[in-house]
């Protein structure tokens with residue numbers, strides 16, 4: 583089987599490339615990634631010489647660059663490539679429309695033209711908007727995105743649906759909750775807090791920190807996508823979530839405890855604009871239909887994640903020293919000063 587994976591140099595994509603090459607050594611994998619600040623070739627160093635792995639640096643919205651890859655015969659596309667950080671989408675919505683909407687539409691067109699057998703769109707629970715204290719997102723929950731990021735992902739999901747309905751493209755959508763684990767860029771909550779705590783820097787927590795997220799260890803997400811790729815019914819949406827609801831504050835406190843650092847490092851900062859209060863997933867469809875179950879609970883997964891960052895401090899230093907991270911740090915510094 584020949585797979586085109588996009589965004590494979592990012593957090594979830596690189597975990598998926600590792601997962602697939604070890605689970606299906608005979609599969610051929612082409613990884614297309616434009617290497618934005620979030621894409622890091624170091625994430626794939628261990629597999630770069632694998633005989634069945636090819637890396638292609640390209641923008642998923644660049645049809646001319648992608649056409650020869652599709653001409654070479656692709657069985658399935660798994661689209662991870664995205665601008666993925668909500669805070670950045672508030673600063674630069676246009677970039678999110680370019681990659682998440684136009685990029686997806688470009689992949690859909692090529693998948694249609696070259697008749698790929700399966701197209702998997704990796705989406706997010708954020709397209710459903712926010713929940714109150716009760717309830718869960720099901721696949722029937724109406725889309726109500728609140729950030730430019732989630733709006734661009736919802737736009738992509740609607741295009742995928744339209745290509746299935748209009749052209750019969752064999753497409754399927756997954757909507758997953760918050761992931762954590764190795765290779766996550768340290769602008770996202772868990773690696774950012776680990777990194778700051780290790781350096782005895784303040785840990786900026788938005789608002790009261792009582793926003794709830796449903797955390798899933800990245801390997802469990804990879805296994806879910808593997809099942810959807812091979813067995814998921816086309817035209818369907820599958821929610822993926824770990825039933826690990828935790829407040830952001832609890833997550834930060836857990837990291838501090840694990841690292842033996844004081845809670846006095848926590849600094850509450852002005853809340854994110856339009857910050858969703860609670861996400862929680864009903865994953866019964868993928869569990870009942872495809873037999874998926876998460877294998878990692880939060881307590882064990884967060885320990886493994888912290889251990890990985892401790893063992894890979896060089897990786898952390900390398901990504902943090904990038905210009906974009908410094909730019910981003912200054913945004914945080916401004917927020918801290920504004921309090």
Ligand SMILES: NC(=O)c1ccc[n+]([C@@H]2O[C@H](COP(=O)([O-])OP(=O)(O)OC[C@H]3O[C@@H](n4cnc5c(N)ncnc54)[C@H](O)[C@@H]3O)[C@@H](O)[C@H]2O)c1
Pocket residue numbers: 588589590591592593594595614615616617618619620621622640641642643661662663664665666667680681685704705706707735757758759760761762767
């Ligand atoms: N991280 C999460 O918790 C989470 C949860 C649910 C769904 N998702 C979705 O999963 C996917 C992967 O998320 P992630 O956290 O790994 O993101 P990430 O930001 O870590 O990685 C994104 C990757 O896409 C690449 N990319 C960006 N723009 C591109 C373009 N125009 N052309 C080609 N490559 C481009 C980047 O270089 C990077 O390697 C995204 O689609 C995201 O919406 C993420």
